[in-house]
Amino acid sequence: MEDESKSRKRTSGKLRDKERTKVKMVQAVGKVLLKKGYTGLNASAIAKEAGIDKSLVWTYFGSLDNLVEEYIAQRDFWKYKAADSINNILTFKDGIKEEYMSGLFQFQFQSLLDDEILQRIMLWGISEKKDFLRHLSDERELIGEEIFKIIDPQFQNSDIDIRGILAILVAGIYYLVLHGKTNGSLFCGIDLNTVDGKIRIKESIAQIVSMAYKKTIA
Structure with a gap:
């Protein structure tokens, strides 16, 4: 019985070590992405950042793309950051109120504005053709x-x-943030890097949603 107990403890310890190492590896993806951009994202750089042997990328995740996809999924706005808001919205069976839709897109705008890594992920998604990036995009569509x-x-x-209005709204949020944060320039005279600029865009998001709702026929 004592030997069995020791064996279980050793197995449990190894599993905990494996999970801790996997967490370190996922976190290392973000650190490399922030330091070097997506062009510097490779197994050697991630392993060095995590302090592990790069062979563990394949041992624990099967491929570099799988590891990177795991990281991106944990940072994605629609899959992760807005999960609680979306789950709440999906409980509404008789329609979604205007304020909930406005709030969701204002939250998306602020989240992207505050998250440099998420900005880099979005830039990557429109700059390079990758199966895992397409997979994540398809999941957002679902x-x-x-x-x-x-x-x-x-x-x-x-x-x-x-659908057309919200497509333009979401695309506009992406472009405005990436434009303002990448080169810091104005857009239509609005500076997204100022408090006033952020407020103006948030209010405009609410106005766009409101105009759409006001034209519905009961």
């Missing part, structure tokens, strides 16, 4: 479809193309 199942009926008797 989340979006769940929201549209609820909101589409609210606009079906109106002349509002809510």
Whole structure:
């Protein structure tokens, strides 16, 4: 019995060590991404940052892409940061109120604005063709479809193309933040790196959503 107990403890200890190492490796992806950008993201750089042998990338994750995908999934706005807000919205069976939609996109704007790593991930996603980046994009679309199942009926008797409007809104948020944070320049005279600029964009997001809702036919 004593030998069995010791064996279980050793096994448990190894599993804990493995999980701790995997966490370190995932965290190392973000550190390398921040220091070197996505072009510097390779197994050697990640292993050095994590203080482990690079062979563990394949041992624990199967491939470098799988490791990077694990990290990005944990930072993604739609899959991770907004998960609680989206889960709450998905409980609404009779439509989504205007303030919830405005709040969601204002939250997206602020989250992207505050997260340099997320900005780099978004730049990567539109700069390079990678299977795991496409996979994550497809997963975002699936989340979006769940929201549209609820909101589409609210606009079906109106002349509002809510999908088109929200596509432009989301794309605009991405571009404004990446433009303002990458080179710090103004856009339409608005500086996103100032408090006033951030407030103006948040208020404009609410105005766009409000205009769409006001044109719906009950």
